Amino acid sequence: MSTTPKPSPTRTRSRKKTVLVTGAAGALAQQVINRLRGKYQIVAVDFRELTYLSDDIPSYKIDFTKRVFEDLFKTYAFDSVIHLGRISSSEETRLRRYNANVLGTQKLLDLSHKYGISHVVVLSTFHVYGASPYNPALIEETAPLKAAELTMDLVDSVELENLANIYLWRYPDLNITILRPCNIVGPGVKNTMSRLLSHSFSPVLMGFSPMMQFIHIDDMADAIELAHRQPIRGVYNVAPNDWVSYQEALDQCNCTGIPLPSIPPVLPKAITRLMNLKMFPSYLVNYFKYPVVINGKAFEKKFGFKPQRPLKEIFRYYKEVKD
Amino acid sequence: MGLKSYLKNLLVSKELDAHLDRIEKPVGTLGFDPWGFNLETSKIALAFFASAYERYFRVKTNGVDNVPSQGPVLIIANHSGQLPIDGILIGYAVANREKDPRYPRAMIERFFPTVPFLGNLLNQLGAVLGDPTNCARMLENDEAVIVFPEGIRGSGKLYKDRYQLQRFGSGFVHLAMKHNTPIVPVGVVGCEETIPAIANIKPLAKMLGVPYVPVALPFIFPAKVILNFGKPIYFENEDLTEEQVTRRVEKVKKAINGLIAKGLEERQGVFE
Numbered sequence: 001m002s003t004t005p006k007p008s009p010t011r012t013r014s015r016k017k018t019v020l021v022t023g024a025a026g027a028l029a030q031q032v033i034n035r036l037r038g039k040y041q042i043v044a045v046d047f048r049e050l051t052y053l054s055d056d057i058p059s060y061k062i063d064f065t066k067r068v069f070e071d072l073f074k075t076y077a078f079d080s081v082i083h084l085g086r087i088s089s090s091e092e093t094r095l096r097r098y099n100a101n102v103l104g105t106q107k108l109l110d111l112s113h114k115y116g117i118s119h120v121v122v123l124s125t126f127h128v129y130g131a132s133p134y135n136p137a138l139i140e141e142t143a144p145l146k147a148a149e150l151t152m153d154l155v156d157s158v159e160l161e162n163l164a165n166i167y168l169w170r171y172p173d174l175n176i177t178i179l180r181p182c183n184i185v186g187p188g189v190k191n192t193m194s195r196l197l198s199h200s201f202s203p204v205l206m207g208f209s210p211m212m213q214f215i216h217i218d219d220m221a222d223a224i225e226l227a228h229r230q231p232i233r234g235v236y237n238v239a240p241n242d243w244v245s246y247q248e249a250l251d252q253c254n255c256t257g258i259p260l261p262s263i264p265p266v267l268p269k270a271i272t273r274l275m276n277l278k279m280f281p282s283y284l285v286n287y288f289k290y291p292v293v294i295n296g297k298a299f300e301k302k303f304g305f306k307p308q309r310p311l312k313e314i315f316r317y318y319k320e321v322k323d
Numbered sequence: 324m325g326l327k328s329y330l331k332n333l334l335v336s337k338e339l340d341a342h343l344d345r346i347e348k349p350v351g352t353l354g355f356d357p358w359g360f361n362l363e364t365s366k367i368a369l370a371f372f373a374s375a376y377e378r379y380f381r382v383k384t385n386g387v388d389n390v391p392s393q394g395p396v397l398i399i400a401n402h403s404g405q406l407p408i409d410g411i412l413i414g415y416a417v418a419n420r421e422k423d424p425r426y427p428r429a430m431i432e433r434f435f436p437t438v439p440f441l442g443n444l445l446n447q448l449g450a451v452l453g454d455p456t457n458c459a460r461m462l463e464n465d466e467a468v469i470v471f472p473e474g475i476r477g478s479g480k481l482y483k484d485r486y487q488l489q490r491f492g493s494g495f496v497h498l499a500m501k502h503n504t505p506i507v508p509v510g511v512v513g514c515e516e517t518i519p520a521i522a523n524i525k526p527l528a529k530m531l532g533v534p535y536v537p538v539a540l541p542f543i544f545p546a547k548v549i550l551n552f553g554k555p556i557y558f559e560n561e562d563l564t565e566e567q568v569t570r571r572v573e574k575v576k577k578a579i580n581g582l583i584a585k586g587l588e589e590r591q592g593v594f595e
Contacts, residue, residue, distance in 0.1 A: 136452065136454045137359075137457060208442070211355060245359065245361075262439050263439055293358075
């Protein structure tokens, strides 16, 4: 474990393939690493904090936009990259998120191209579709990404996707697989949705309870591991074929909804901004008003993915956390 | 959940519960489908609408069995009466029929999802945002879909224009052809008289972001409603010009006009 990569004694490839996993401090990356452990030589990196994983997994805290990041590629002959290191929209400032998510990803993809990496898995989010009242249900991967048009705070998510898409076509040898999951929840997950389900009281918009999809962190880790197994280029939604309204999800987790005034539309945004509610950021308000239901069938079919944890099991965890 | 169970026990009779359980609906593990349809809520709502259907509007239905017992079908009707009462009554008629009941899905105007409470409630009852993608998915799922091709032009029209069909959109014919779906025309008589409007306050509607604000009494009149379901119309899936498609739209419009005329002839009086 160190903060700067040291040259390895020999630069010859070990028998095991080497994979770079970004976002190592997150619960999802650790689940993915657990699935790859033993089969691959893993190198973990995070730009937020240094995480000890185990003695056989080198772990680094590096800003992807800095030159020292390239030393990792020189030190280890990576075969593939799993890029989970996204700062989520509830963390950090807009500028820092843009630097890390967009410029950091660009650097990562440039280096991947330069060092001949043959497969890159990029984690995106369903937020890129944007929460609009005119969204049809079961949005497919070809739908326009409207999030940036609705809020500047999600520009980095959309830009990251656009960037990955450009590299996907410009450098086909990178075999970029972009995954757009629905709400990832479960033990250890610290995103907005997971926090809301963990609390005994969480905000709801009066008169709105959009349909939502949830995927257990273990299922999502399985999905990433599956996507990493074969270099298939493309963009895929990842979501189980099950749906529940937001308020019903809160009920299932023994969480009481605190209604916020919902109209006129500026009111809930102003309230959340004034109160600086981290658990309910103002730019995500529309996701608690209008549904963004995605169609995960293409991923299921192409990769043979079958989520194993039903909604009830997911919500049971949040219920037990409160007991 | 507590309130829902309470209302269900209070309103839904065992017979209605058993009747509605005969209808197969692909829902997830918690009783919802991707569009927000919820089995429990729709049972409560149908029980609630039963008295409106039977006693208040004393609905008379002819030919409801023209709606096929399975497979995709587009139920196309004239729209009237400011509120979507016609959609609810058609839906109830098909869900409550003795032979092969079905839960039809109504395509609703685009402003409904922005209305608190009502948008969600309509979704839970099976109504879906009137988007071609949604409609296509519904047909692929073998659903019975209610469409009012006049849209707000029909529901928002004034009393003086009653029973005059407004311009029909052609999207439903394109979808019917693409998905080899029969069209069942329906002539609705009576809903025009439920909320007669004499004017539309357009500036207020624009300010509120709603399609229209009618000048009408704040009361729903108990007009007698007659629903005439016509024979299914089938269109071949051919590569047609928009003009040829419009001719097919006119054919459906003509069938609906005929069913409306039949209903008006049948009606003894507005409230009888």
